[in-house]
Amino acid sequence: MSKYPGVSSIGFNESLIFDRSRDGRSAASLPGLDVPAVDVASVLPESLLRTDAAQLPELSEPEVTRHFTRLSTWNFSVDHGFYPLGSCTMKYNPKVNEWAARLEGFAALHPYTPVDLSQGAIQLMVELEAALCEISGMHAVSLQPAAGAHGELTAMMAVRAALTKRGNPRKKVLIPDTAHGTNPATVTLNGYVTESVASSEDGYLSADAVRKKMNGDVAALMLTNPNTLGLFEKNITEICKIVHEQGGFVFGDGANLNAIMGKARPGDYGIDAMQFNLHKTFSTPHGGGGPGSGPVGVCAELAPFLPGPRPVRNDDGTFDLITPSESIGRVRSFYGNFGVMVKAYAYIRELGARGLTQVSETAVLNANYLLKLIADVYHIPYGNGKCMHEVVASDKHLAPTGVSTLDVAKGLVDRGFHPPTVYFPLVVKGALMCEPTETESKDTIEEFANALLEIAEQARIDPDALHRAPVNTRISRLDEATAARKPILVAPIEANGTAVND
Numbered sequence: 001m002s003k004y005p006g007v008s009s010i011g012f013n014e015s016l017i018f019d020r021s022r023d024g025r026s027a028a029s030l031p032g033l034d035v036p037a038v039d040v041a042s043v044l045p046e047s048l049l050r051t052d053a054a055q056l057p058e059l060s061e062p063e064v065t066r067h068f069t070r071l072s073t074w075n076f077s078v079d080h081g082f083y084p085l086g087s088c089t090m091k092y093n094p095k096v097n098e099w100a101a102r103l104e105g106f107a108a109l110h111p112y113t114p115v116d117l118s119q120g121a122i123q124l125m126v127e128l129e130a131a132l133c134e135i136s137g138m139h140a141v142s143l144q145p146a147a148g149a150h151g152e153l154t155a156m157m158a159v160r161a162a163l164t165k166r167g168n169p170r171k172k173v174l175i176p177d178t179a180h181g182t183n184p185a186t187v188t189l190n191g192y193v194t195e196s197v198a199s200s201e202d203g204y205l206s207a208d209a210v211r212k213k214m215n216g217d218v219a220a221l222m223l224t225n226p227n228t229l230g231l232f233e234k235n236i237t238e239i240c241k242i243v244h245e246q247g248g249f250v251f252g253d254g255a256n257l258n259a260i261m262g263k264a265r266p267g268d269y270g271i272d273a274m275q276f277n278l279h280k281t282f283s284t285p286h287g288g289g290g291p292g293s294g295p296v297g298v299c300a301e302l303a304p305f306l307p308g309p310r311p312v313r314n315d316d317g318t319f320d321l322i323t324p325s326e327s328i329g330r331v332r333s334f335y336g337n338f339g340v341m342v343k344a345y346a347y348i349r350e351l352g353a354r355g356l357t358q359v360s361e362t363a364v365l366n367a368n369y370l371l372k373l374i375a376d377v378y379h380i381p382y383g384n385g386k387c388m389h390e391v392v393a394s395d396k397h398l399a400p401t402g403v404s405t406l407d408v409a410k411g412l413v414d415r416g417f418h419p420p421t422v423y424f425p426l427v428v429k430g431a432l433m434c435e436p437t438e439t440e441s442k443d444t445i446e447e448f449a450n451a452l453l454e455i456a457e458q459a460r461i462d463p464d465a466l467h468r469a470p471v472n473t474r475i476s477r478l479d480e481a482t483a484a485r486k487p488i489l490v491a492p493i494e495a496n497g498t499a500v501n502d
């Protein structure tokens with residue numbers, strides 16, 4: 001048995017569901033017709049009628065269940081093993097959240113249910129908004145956006161609307177060079193032009209760099225704090241002041257909120273708008289595990305522009321849905337991903353203020369412990385031996401062996417770990433960005449650090465073995481460019497990665 005826990009499961013090869021199909025097999029038994037039979041040809045236009053039967057696989061219920069259950073074991077997940085994918089906050093998601101989201105009153109509630117029959121659901125949204133305001137120091141929150149990037153987009157739409165109301169939407173948005181790719185995408189979709197601001201040699205954004213670029217053409221500065229190098233922007237208060245003095249807004253990418261809850265509130269240090277990634281910070285499955293939710297929090301000036309309808313508490317204690325007159329409109333059908341809201345609400349209520357503070361403290365402690373365990377062997381370019389919730393290492397020290405970050409990532413796969421984020425942030429050459437999160441035990445972090453140290457050792461002794469990794473998995477190393485450009489989606493794949501009937 002391997003000393004690494006994640007590699008002990010069995011992965012079987014699996015044929016396509018179409019190959020398993022047998023004519024006439026079915027997983028459903030329908031009741032007899034209890035209304036008069038109608039010929040479809042008499043009620044549908046000819047253009048909508050099929051001439052050939054749909055090519056659907058026919059299987060029994062156990063066959064379908066087993067097929068998809070087996071396939072599900074091919075996916076690495078947080079329930080399976082350690083998943084230190086930096087910036088993504090792949091924390092363990094407590095199962096009690098799922099229980100709450102499946103309560104019939106929530107799960108079976110139709111979005112068109114009248115307001116007076118959905119009071120509990122609206123109350124939950126009002127209370128979740130209030131909790132997020134309290135955690136972040138924002139004036140108001142909208143739960144509508146469906147993911148973090150969507151929240152960014154919504155926030156910048158509100159910024160544009162507010163500036164337009166003042167008389168000039170302005171032209172440019174400043175973004176530090178460490179930013180997540182979704183930030184410039186948001187800028188472009190809002191009709192602005194991105195202007196990059198270089199971070200200083202020590203990895204922080206300097207007030208001077210912002211001062212030089214800030215002027216009356218700049219609508220906003222978008223920054224992530226703690227930034228993607230895992231550093232708390234120490235000049236943040238001064239930076240926000242500079243932008244505000246010239247009439248701009250500061251958007252804070254809230255994806256890294258997991259590092260600072262109960263310690264620092266973006267609204268208190270000058271952020272005017274931010275998104276929350278409920279699926280990161282507030283423990284709901286993501287990355288193939290389920291839908292996300294990216295609420296947006298804003299300051300008082302931006303609040304009237306939030307998407308509607310908005311859940312509100314009336315003076316008499318009842319709840320309602322109201323669209324403010326200056327709202328930018330809907331950004332999502334109905335009210336957003338309601339199930340995710342229930343999970344995040346359950347998580348916040350379970351932990352409370354003390355618990356959430358402890359989450360951030362432990363997340364930062366875990367990352368620093370990992371940093372200390374690997375710092376003698378891996379190059380840690382920024383932070384002077386300290387970090388917030390994630391460690392950004394690089395492959396610089398491995399360069400003489402010819403082993404790269406990609407090889408390290410593949411070596412981790414062989415040892416049962418999901419690789420960290422690689423080659424991001426772009427300012428670190430060969431970056432390995434590890435975010436352990438607070439849900440991991442000391443043992444798991446030590447096992448992961450040992451795997452990294454073992455890989456560095458292997459790089460010295462047998463670098464070729466790492467170039468070939470992974471070898472313990474069902475499929476060994478693929479030619480990634482070819483796999484992405486010419487994916488083979490129909491033929492079963494042999495253990496060596498080639499298609500059976502290639």
Ligand SMILES: *Cc1c(COP(=O)(O)O)cnc(C)c1O
Pocket residue numbers: 087088147148149150180182224228253255256277292294
């Ligand atoms: C994850 C992330 C985003 C985007 O969030 P999604 O929910 O994936 O759309 C934006 N910025 C940063 C820093 C992130 O880590």
